[in-house]
Amino acid sequence: MTRTTASSLIVIPCLNEAAHIGTLLGQLRPAAARLGARIVVADGGSTDGTQGIVERVAAEDPRVMLLANPKRIQSAAINLAVATFGDDADYLIRIDAHGGYPADYCDRLVEEAIATGADSVVVSMLTSGTGAMQKAVAAAQNSKLGTGGSKHRHMSAGEWVDHGHHALMRIAAFRAVGGYDESFSHNEDAELDHRLRLAGYRIWMSGRTQMVYYPRSTLKSLFFQYLGYGRGRARNVLKHRMMPKLRQMIPLLVFPVVLLTLLSPIFMLAAVPFLIWAAVCLGYGVRTAISQRNLAIVLAGVSVMVMHLGWSMGFWLQLLGPQPSREAA
Numbered sequence: 001m002t003r004t005t006a007s008s009l010i011v012i013p014c015l016n017e018a019a020h021i022g023t024l025l026g027q028l029r030p031a032a033a034r035l036g037a038r039i040v041v042a043d044g045g046s047t048d049g050t051q052g053i054v055e056r057v058a059a060e061d062p063r064v065m066l067l068a069n070p071k072r073i074q075s076a077a078i079n080l081a082v083a084t085f086g087d088d089a090d091y092l093i094r095i096d097a098h099g100g101y102p103a104d105y106c107d108r109l110v111e112e113a114i115a116t117g118a119d120s121v122v123v124s125m126l127t128s129g130t131g132a133m134q135k136a137v138a139a140a141q142n143s144k145l146g147t148g149g150s151k152h153r154h155m156s157a158g159e160w161v162d163h164g165h166h167a168l169m170r171i172a173a174f175r176a177v178g179g180y181d182e183s184f185s186h187n188e189d190a191e192l193d194h195r196l197r198l199a200g201y202r203i204w205m206s207g208r209t210q211m212v213y214y215p216r217s218t219l220k221s222l223f224f225q226y227l228g229y230g231r232g233r234a235r236n237v238l239k240h241r242m243m244p245k246l247r248q249m250i251p252l253l254v255f256p257v258v259l260l261t262l263l264s265p266i267f268m269l270a271a272v273p274f275l276i277w278a279a280v281c282l283g284y285g286v287r288t289a290i291s292q293r294n295l296a297i298v299l300a301g302v303s304v305m306v307m308h309l310g311w312s313m314g315f316w317l318q319l320l321g322p323q324p325s326r327e328a329a
Contacts, residue, residue: 008037008110009089009171013069013077014054015044017097022053024097025064031106032063037093040085042069042077075180075188082171082179092169100128100212108209109168112158118204119173120196122164124156127213136285136299137215137222139292145284146304158207163193165211173201181239187232194240222303223310230314238319255312281305 010032014021025039032039041054043066051066058064067084069077082092091113093106102108113121129138140146166189177195180188193203216222237244244252257273264271285301 007089008035008091008093008106008168009081009085010037010039010093010095010106011078011081012039012041012095012097013044013074014041014046014050014097015072016046016048016050018046018048018050018053020097021050022057024095024099024101025054025057027101027103028095028106029057029061029063030103035106035110037063037106038085038089039064040067040081041065042067042081044069044072044077071182073182073185075184076182079179079182082174086171086175089171092171092174094166094169096211096213098214100214102209105209105211108206112204112206112208113168113170116204117202119170119201120166120193120203121168121206122161122203123167123206124210125165125213126210127215129215129217131217132296133219133299134215134217135294136297137217137303139288139297139300140303140307141213141215143284143288143300143304145281146300146307156205156207159205161203161205162197163190164203164205165189166192167206167211173199177201184232184235186228187236190233191236191239194236194242219302219306223306226307226310227314227317230311230316231318232314233311234315234318251308251312252315253312254308255316258309277308278305281308 010028012021012024012028017024021041025041028039031037041064043051043054045068054064054066058066065085067077067081069080071077071080078092078094086092091110093109095101109121109123112118127138127141129135173196177192177199179192181191182188184191196203216225233244233248236242253273254277257277261271261274281304282301284304285298288300289295289298
């Protein structure tokens with residue numbers, strides 16, 4: 001493994017992750033020791049014992065620190081950690097508390113940043129579940145039907161990209177563009193990537209490492225997650241006056257199609273677009289369950305429908321609703 005003198009700041013935005021944070025810190029501490037890195041858990045006010053777990057680990061390992069994040073959201077957590085501890089580090093490594101990582105994840109990120117000269121290294125995000133519902137959601141999120149073929153949802157051989165799942169960033173670049181926009185509770189990563197590209201910074205998608213994301217385990221929580229994603233994407237469109245990509249424009253039709261079905265009692269053909277959409281999604285679930293020989297995954301089609309509807313509804317509600325008097329820079 002290549003040795004480097006570059007220093008890193010590992011930041012974990014966190015809220016009520018008692019079930020995962022102890023294991024995650026155990027995975028990251030050896031990497032932090034190898035890289036001479038500090039691990040900062042920026043906690044948004046957990047009430048499930050998360051803070052106590054972090055404090056016990058910090059008492060054993062001075063590299064681990066607990067930082068209160070009064071604004072609660074992830075964008076604010078990262079900004080605060082960089083403002084507080086970033087002066088002594090070259091790289092920011094962002095870790096999601098609800099994810100899984102290879103043992104050499106941080107090492108690989110730093111190595112690729114140095115080898116490519118990238119200002120940001122992003123990774124593929126593979127989704128995995130344990131229970132029946134979570135496995136179905138994972139199948140939906142790993143599919144092109146569910147996510148529209150986003151590059152960071154599939155393995156990469158290593159390439160320059162416009163956006164990906166945030167993993168590492170040069171702190172100098174992060175600060176130069178102003179960090180995350182804290183008015184974004186969702187989609188703050190894509191919004192920052194847009195500003196990085198406008199400023200001439202380059203984003204590299206790793207072909208040497210990836211992370212595993214553990215998705216929502218109920219359809220209700222999945223819906224509200226994607227409602228937030230849709231709102232975030234619409235805020236990006238409004239802030240930067242950009243056109244959505246084709247893969248994003250197609251799901252935008254879902255909410256209007258659902259509303260159109262309200263006319264079906266007086267105009268039967270109004271239900272046809274909805275029925276076609278539902279048939280495609282549910283058919284995907286059946287085909288996936290058969291191909292994987294797992295009956296539980298048949299719910300992947302329902303999960304796709306929930307994701308599409310939440311994203312589309314969130315986008316339209318944000319786009320057509322009252323807008324702030326001024327957008328954050």
